[in-house]
Amino acid sequence: MSQQAISSSPRPWLIGIREAIPLLGGYVPVAISFGLVAIQAGFSAQEAVLISALVYAGASQFLFVGMAAAGSPLWLVVVMTLLINVRHVVYAPNLAPWLTASRGWPWLMHALTDQVFALAHTRLPQLPEAQRLGWFTGAALFAWASWIAGTALGALAGEELMARWPLLGEIMPFALPALFLVLVVPRFTSRRWNLALGLTILSALALTVTGFTNLAIPLAAACGALCFQAVKCRPAKHSAHTQGARHE
């Protein structure tokens, strides 16, 4: 979608939906898996769908049904679920400068997942102010609906789907890294950002491969931030080059 097309479009929510379509590649297979896992853990299809609609946070939902099925104390289930989601605290403040005065925004924060944040963080600054609420509503609600629909599909027909198209569940999730890559690549704008972003990607990858999936995102981002600061501190004699650009 080109910038010109967006500026002239009268229906920003439709653009939001269109631009959120790549998210489906990652959402639907994972949601189908969640529906299936929830049924196997003893939840009904309606309960699985309600968990997806109300909690709407992928990894923590898997943890929730897993721990609940294993008989863990429910207070611990809730604490662990929230701990996994703590990383979300930095998302909304990053979008805040581009949010308009509408009272709809607080309600829409329910749909601020990792993927929606990544998309919105890139797109909101590029959109005219009048289109931002519509765009976010379209993208966020579409992603939420696909998560709920995927859960229902997984709960009702997950086993059959996985048996019939085993490769689909393997291929479609690649849409997520493909989307994140497109969102990150334009940010490689200077040596400082190149090093910080490169280190973040590599450390997140390494942490995930070694099994620290839930810690990978905050830890890798912290590594990248330290690198960003270290690169700034080291070449003090070049500081004149960096002046005038907020984050270089």
Next chain:
Amino acid sequence: MSSAMWIAVIASAVGTLLLRLLPMLWMRRRLARLGQDDGIDAMPQWLGILGPLMIAALLGTSLVPKTLDAVSWLATGIGVLANLAIWWRTRTLGWPVAAGVAAFGAVVVLASWVL
């Protein structure tokens, strides 16, 4: 589902919503208090740095394939290259993603036929 389980679901849902909502309200209040025309300048610098880095971290975690074998890594590498090549040409969101998934899928399907 027992009523205790329902309470746990609702507590998790409300807690997750608050984790997403309260920082937004805090930041909005801060922006209003500072009253600057350009909201980005009112944002703490660490927050502006952390945003892109969180997306980079999401990329790093999502690049790891489900099965850690040579074919999956090869498919990931080729998918990434196809994605970057189409992004370089088009500078759009949708086409690079479609090309990346197609290239990744082609390698996985070919490998399943050959191996």
